[in-house]
Amino acid sequence: MPIATVTQDEVIARTSGLPSFPRIVTEILASLDDPDCNLNDLSDCIVHDPVIAARVLSAANRAGNRTTGRAQTVSDVYTAASLIGLSHVRQISLLSSIGQFAQIAANECLPATYWTHSVAVGISAEELALHVTAPIQAEAALIAGLLHDVGQLWLFRFRAEAFAMARERACCRGVGLESAEQEQFDVDHARIGAWLAEHWNLPPGIVAGINEHHKAFPTTKFQLAPLVGIAEVLASALDLGGRSENKVTGISSDACKSLGLVFDKEIQPLFGRIEARSQHANRMFATGTSPTHAPR
Amino acid sequence: MRSRTQYIPLNEAEAGMTLAAPLNVIQNRQTRFSLPAGHVLTADNLRQMAANRAEFIFIVEPDSRCDEDIALDTALVARRVMEIFSHADLSDPTAMALFDQILAYRNA
Numbered sequence: 001m002p003i004a005t006v007t008q009d010e011v012i013a014r015t016s017g018l019p020s021f022p023r024i025v026t027e028i029l030a031s032l033d034d035p036d037c038n039l040n041d042l043s044d045c046i047v048h049d050p051v052i053a054a055r056v057l058s059a060a061n062r063a064g065n066r067t068t069g070r071a072q073t074v075s076d077v078y079t080a081a082s083l084i085g086l087s088h089v090r091q092i093s094l095l096s097s098i099g100q101f102a103q104i105a106a107n108e109c110l111p112a113t114y115w116t117h118s119v120a121v122g123i124s125a126e127e128l129a130l131h132v133t134a135p136i137q138a139e140a141a142l143i144a145g146l147l148h149d150v151g152q153l154w155l156f157r158f159r160a161e162a163f164a165m166a167r168e169r170a171c172c173r174g175v176g177l178e179s180a181e182q183e184q185f186d187v188d189h190a191r192i193g194a195w196l197a198e199h200w201n202l203p204p205g206i207v208a209g210i211n212e213h214h215k216a217f218p219t220t221k222f223q224l225a226p227l228v229g230i231a232e233v234l235a236s237a238l239d240l241g242g243r244s245e246n247k248v249t250g251i252s253s254d255a256c257k258s259l260g261l262v263f264d265k266e267i268q269p270l271f272g273r274i275e276a277r278s279q280h281a282n283r284m285f286a287t288g289t290s291p292t293h294a295p296r
Numbered sequence: 297m298r299s300r301t302q303y304i305p306l307n308e309a310e311a312g313m314t315l316a317a318p319l320n321v322i323q324n325r326q327t328r329f330s331l332p333a334g335h336v337l338t339a340d341n342l343r344q345m346a347a348n349r350a351e352f353i354f355i356v357e358p359d360s361r362c363d364e365d366i367a368l369d370t371a372l373v374a375r376r377v378m379e380i381f382s383h384a385d386l387s388d389p390t391a392m393a394l395f396d397q398i399l400a401y402r403n404a
Contacts, residue, residue, distance in 0.1 A: 062307060066346035085323070085349050174383075237398050239380060249383045253390040263393035269317060269354060271401045276303035276352050 004162045006155075006185040011195045014158050019104040021200040022097035024049065025143060028090050029203060032137050039081045042089055046077050052096045055284075056080045056089055090139055091126075095119065095285045098146045105153055113243050114153065116282050120240035122146035123278040125209075125224075125231035131270050133260035134223045143202070144209035144228050150196055151189030151210070152177075159185070176249070178214045190214050216252045226255030238271060240278045298359040298366075301404050303352050311339045316356035321348045373402040 027045050031037035046052050060080030064072035074080045081089045102118070103110050122145030129141035155163040162184055170180035178188035194211035209224035213232055229252065236246040256262070301316040314336050321329040329348035331341065337353075345353070361369065377399050384391045 063346055063349070066306065066342065087323075088349065088351075233394075237380060237394060238401075239376065246380055247383050248381050248391070248394070250385060250388065251390050251394055253388070256390055263390065263397045265397070265400070267397050268401050268404065271397070272301075272303035272354055273352060276305065280305050280352075 003165075003184050004159065006159065006187050006192065008195050011154060011192055012199050014154070015196065015199060017158070018154075019101055022101050024052070024093050024097050026201065028093060028139060029143070032139055039086055039089070040078065042086065042093070043077045043081050046081070046089070046093060049097070051100060052093050053077050055092050055096050056084070059088065059092060060084050087138075091142065094139065094142055094146065095122070095281055098143070099285050102150075102153060106157060111156055113241055114149065114156075115286075117235070117241035117243060118146050118149060119281050119285065120235040120238075120274075120278045121148055121228070121232045123281055124235045124238075124240075124274045125228055127270060127274045127277065128227055128231050128234070128259070128261070131261075132227070134227075134258070136223050136227055140203065140206055141209075141224060141227055141231070144206045144224050145231050147193065147197065147202075147206070148210050148213045148228050148232065149189060149193065151192030151194075154192050154196060155181070155185070155189060176214065188214070216250060217254055223259065226252065226258055230255055230259070230261065234271075234274060235278070238275050238278075240275065241282075298361075299356050300359040301354060301356045303354050305352055306342070306345055306350055309337060309342055309345075309353055309355070311337055311342060313337045313353075313355045313357065315353065317354040319345070319350065319353055321345070321350045323349070370403055374399065377402060 024045050028042070031041060046056055056077055057074055057080050060074040060083045061072055063084050064074055074083060098118075099115060102115055106114070122142045125141040125145030126138045129136040129138040152163075155166075163181075166180040166184040167177060169175075169183070170177045173180070178190060181188040190211055190213055194207050197207045197210050205222040205224040208220040208222040209228035212220060212225040213228045215225070215229065233248055233251045235241060236243075237248050239246050315331055315333055318333050319329070319331045319335075320327055329344060329350065331337075335341075359366070377395070380398075381391075381395050384395070386392045386395055
């Protein structure tokens with residue numbers, strides 16, 4: 001019997017207590033299918049966010065220094081964006097904006113390892129999207145990975161005590177957090193995250209990726225669903241995100257097959273890229289965290 | 297001499313390092329820049345890689361650890377990987393294949 005049922009109506013109603021979902025995420029998603037999109041469109045968006053603009057300028061100056069061998073000062077976003085490229089600007093914008101969102105949503109008390117784990121799964125999903133034969137947009141995979149545990153963030157913010165109890169019970173009984181949440185709230189963080197993603201008008205593929213990331217056999221037609229689940233398995237297998245509780249409990253053969261993913265020696269460079277990029281991104285996009293809670 | 301491989305971000309790369317795998321910078325489905333495995337990087341290469349927006353490279357470097365240290369590191373790695381997979385059903389071929397490749401990657 002659920003102790004404190006969480007409903008979709010409550011989840012949506014309480015979003016008014018969260019910061020606005022970053023507009024730049026939806027701008028980037030819209031631009032992915034727009035063949036006429038160019039750097040200027042994205043730059044127009046970035047100049048209104050000083051944190052993202054500073055990070056883009058910083059990346060451009062580092063790239064400029066490496067290219068020319070001498071100190072450079074790029075001071076406008078348009079030049080910076082043309083120097084480091086559209087794809088890199090999108091990555092910086094997504095990591096930066098979703099990181100800021102998570103930090104503010106958690107009342108400046110973001111649980112330790114929540115963000116490092118989200119970054120690890122996001123990078124893993126993005127690299128997987130580039131690696132597998134299935135046609136999946138890398139940026140959409142990065143967004144789905146960064147947001148896959150956003151339901152936990154909601155529980156942490158609005159049902160902190162009951163969520164801590166669910167976590168404790170999962171830990172004591174050696175069951176998955178999603179099972180303990182289901183008992184406690186009659187819903188798990190994946191479903192809550194999917195409700196939020198729908199509310200923010202994110203594409204159905206990203207909603208499915210968040211909703212089904214714990215399912216061994218995703219039931220949706222969207223390939224982001226098995227991809228995000230496998231991305232989380234790889235992040236745990238590679239022991240990323242600084243989490244002592246990293247565990248692999250299984251991996252769906254059907255999901256791997258549907259993506260054309262095979263674990264043979266050819267997979268090693270993928271592991272290397274995921275690990276190196278995840279560590280790098282976690283250094284570059286660190287947020288202030290609290291050590292009181294560590295999402296699984 | 298023994299060697300070990302690792303991925304590093306371009307800003308940590310230095311002239312004199314050796315590529316462990318071919319480097320291919322592909323953008324818009326076109327190869328913009330490539331170098332073969334075994335190539336020893338020069339300062340010019342580093343500038344070219346930066347100009348072509350390479351971000352990470354796979355390098356091979358000498359492994360200066362003694363036999364005892366290698367054995368100890370290998371044992372520690374194996375213990376951690378087994379701990380991570382302790383709840384996995386390794387009779388499942390996919391889980392076993394992942395376990396094998398993670399162990400091989402950690403010992404590379």
